[in-house]
Amino acid sequence: MDLGISGKRALVCASSRGLGLGCAEALAEAGVDLVMNARGAEALEAAAERIRTTYGVKVDAIAADITTDAGRARVLEAAHGVDILVTNAGGPPPGMWTDWTRDDFIKALDANMLTPIALMKALLPGMMERGWGRVVNITSQSVKAPIPALGLSNSARAGLTGYVAGTARQVAPQGVTINNMLPGIHATDRAQSLDSSVAQKEGITIEEARARRTATIPARRYGTAQEFGAMCGFLCSQHAGFIVGQNILLDGGGINATL
Numbered sequence: 001m002d003l004g005i006s007g008k009r010a011l012v013c014a015s016s017r018g019l020g021l022g023c024a025e026a027l028a029e030a031g032v033d034l035v036m037n038a039r040g041a042e043a044l045e046a047a048a049e050r051i052r053t054t055y056g057v058k059v060d061a062i063a064a065d066i067t068t069d070a071g072r073a074r075v076l077e078a079a080h081g082v083d084i085l086v087t088n089a090g091g092p093p094p095g096m097w098t099d100w101t102r103d104d105f106i107k108a109l110d111a112n113m114l115t116p117i118a119l120m121k122a123l124l125p126g127m128m129e130r131g132w133g134r135v136v137n138i139t140s141q142s143v144k145a146p147i148p149a150l151g152l153s154n155s156a157r158a159g160l161t162g163y164v165a166g167t168a169r170q171v172a173p174q175g176v177t178i179n180n181m182l183p184g185i186h187a188t189d190r191a192q193s194l195d196s197s198v199a200q201k202e203g204i205t206i207e208e209a210r211a212r213r214t215a216t217i218p219a220r221r222y223g224t225a226q227e228f229g230a231m232c233g234f235l236c237s238q239h240a241g242f243i244v245g246q247n248i249l250l251d252g253g254g255i256n257a258t259l
Contacts, residue, residue: 004238006031010084011075011123013037013066016044018188019138020088022225026233027084028055035060035079067115076122083130084236085123087116088138091190092152094197100152112139112156117163120178124171133176134236137164141184141251161247168245177244179235184251185213186223219252 010027014020016038024034028051036051038044041063048061062078064071067089079085092108116137127133139157141147146154161180168178185191192206199209214220228250234240235248249255 001234001239003030003233003236005084005236007033008083009033009035009079009081010086010236011035011037011079011082011119012086012088013075013119014088014090015086016040016047018190019183019186019225019228020086021047022227022229023086023088023136023138023232024229025051025055025226026229027086027236028057028059030233030237031055031057032084032236033058035062035075035082037062037064037066037075039063039065066119067111072115072118076119079123081126082123083127083132084134084136085119086136086138086232086236087119089115091140091150092156094149094194095151096149097151104152105155108152108156109159112153113160113163116160120167124167124176127176128171128174131175133171133174134240135176135178136232136235137178137180138232139180139182139247141182141249141255143180143182143247144249144257145255165245172244175241177235177241179240179243179245180247181228181232181235182247182249182251183228184223184249184254185217186225186228186250188225191222217252217254221252223250223252 010032012024015024015036036048044061044063048059052059060078062075064074066072089111142154143157143161164178195206195209199206
């Protein structure tokens with residue numbers, strides 16, 4: 001399918017690996033020029049060069065911590081006038097409710113709620129003025145079904161979801177859509193970290209931890225960054241202009257809910 005976005009420009013955050021990279025590759029395959037961001041310069045530039053070579057699109061790689069004012073300013077300078085924004089950030093560490101301090105919550109809010117909001121506030125006006133834009137926020141399945149060990153993530157991502165619910169309806173008349181993608185477990189570094197945490201806590205191997213988690217997924221496997229990226233590409237396409245303020249669950253059927 002021709003997504004109809006060749007020649008557009010996109011900012012994709014946390015895109016040196018994992019789900020962010022999957023989204024960047026899907027957009028590049030559709031002919032979209034990219035501004036890629038991540039904190040690690042080496043991994044980011046390697047991913048950017050691979051995309052340049054494979055898809056022939058222009059890629060600017062900005063290594064910066066986008067949760068800081070200085071890092072965000074650098075990224076936004078490079079991303080001025082983009083048509084597409086994909087926000088993404090690694091989730092906070094797991095734990096128990098007794099573990100988390102106010103500072104832990106502030107850090108989680110900065111990364112998983114306030115930074116995406118700041119990026120939208122900076123880039124939405126230009127999209128609205130041009131009469132077209134796409135924003136996709138990568139959040140989590142925990143928005144639909146909170147995960148007890150991920151209370152920091154549950155809280156921050158739920159806040160972002162509430163913000164998007166109202167904002168998406170306010171910008172839609174100007175041809176701009178905002179939607180959220182809610183990943184379940186995918187074969188990424190995040191999954192490796194979570195499986196390692198379970199293995200260590202329960203005294204089992206990481207293979208046993210992974211097998212136990214896989215058994216809870218009706219699809220009986222972890223998702224891939226490539227299929228996640230394909231959905232992101234569609235939500236950013238010309239064909240998705242009537243999808244507004246939605247939370248798209250990609251979890252292999254793990255959450256058993258009618259709506």
